[in-house]
Amino acid sequence: MKKIVFLFSILGLSLQGYSQKEIKDKYKPIPAKNSEIKEPLPPTETPPNDPPPLKESTVLKINPEDLYKNNILYKPEANVEGIFYRRNEYLGGFVTNSSTSTVRYRDAAFVDGDKIRVLLNDKVIETEVLLDGEFQGFKINLVKGINKIDFEALNEGSASPNTAEFQVYDDKGAVIQASQWNVGTGYKATIILYKE
Template identity: 75%
Template sequence: MKKILFLVMMIGISLHGFAQDELNKKQQSIPPKNSENKEVIPPTEAPPKDEPLPLSKEPIVLKINPDELFNNNILYKREANVEGIFYRRNEYLGGFVTKSFTSTIRYRDAAFVDGDKIKVYLNDKVIEPEVVLDGSYKGFKINLVKGINKIDFEALNEGSASPNTAEFQVYDDKGEVIESSQWNVGKGYKAVIILYKE
């Protein structure tokens, strides 16, 4: 019985050793059938880079009086005349003329990431009801209508460190920077940029 058991074990060990022989051979890669015909992949639209880019060329600036713009008490909170507090007011970020069909708007917390929240409007209609600003860019793409395209960023809070601060970038449909700047507004106030499509 011991001899039979020994014989079965020896056969099992030898078979096991032969089975492992395949793993010792080096792998050979299979060459492609026809390496000359490579499939051409069309380029995709590249998102804007995180670093602020230099302005492409001097943008055409609209001549708009911010006092007249912020005169509407329904749309804009009145400036608080508190001595030493500069941010309890609406902020006009500029008006720019473009021939672009679309625009990409991106924003992030400009200073200490402290929980700043904003609401975004396009031509007085809410398009982003609540956005929490953090260290990385967030944003959206809009189709520009002929004429005025007014974008309002309303501060829903001031985070743990006043005021509500953000860095923003506006790009045209070619990925070139139209404007890049910052806002500093108090709770309930708005930062406004206007794009005029020719």
């Protein structure tokens, strides 16, 4: 019985080797109809949506310590050494004569599930927004005087802190301010637009 199995295995291996040689000797590639070799085109990339250049904005002088001292509206800073984002972040104050403003934002770093709430003059205008890689936002009618926009971090996603890139435009499409925030859960990033 062992001799028969051995005989079949030797016979199988010899046929396998013979068939491989036969295929190798007779193989000829079929030439293409158009034999010109063309370089593959690189994939087209859409350029990033770069904001238009910032116009020269008039900066409003506000002390962030005075702004954030109301512990009912703003969570007090956590004094944890080495953690810089457990605080509110002042993004600046700007004077404008625009009647409306467009605010756009997106996750600035790794899209990790960051969520925010948006407030205008301490009134909620966006309850919960999940930040992703694409810009999203809203348009507001500016009232005469102070228009305070707060972005409150509802979480920090899977990678701390809550990060976002934002852009603020006037009614002519010029950028008033473009930057980013890095805040912890419960803290707010604030920008103030003062309409003359």
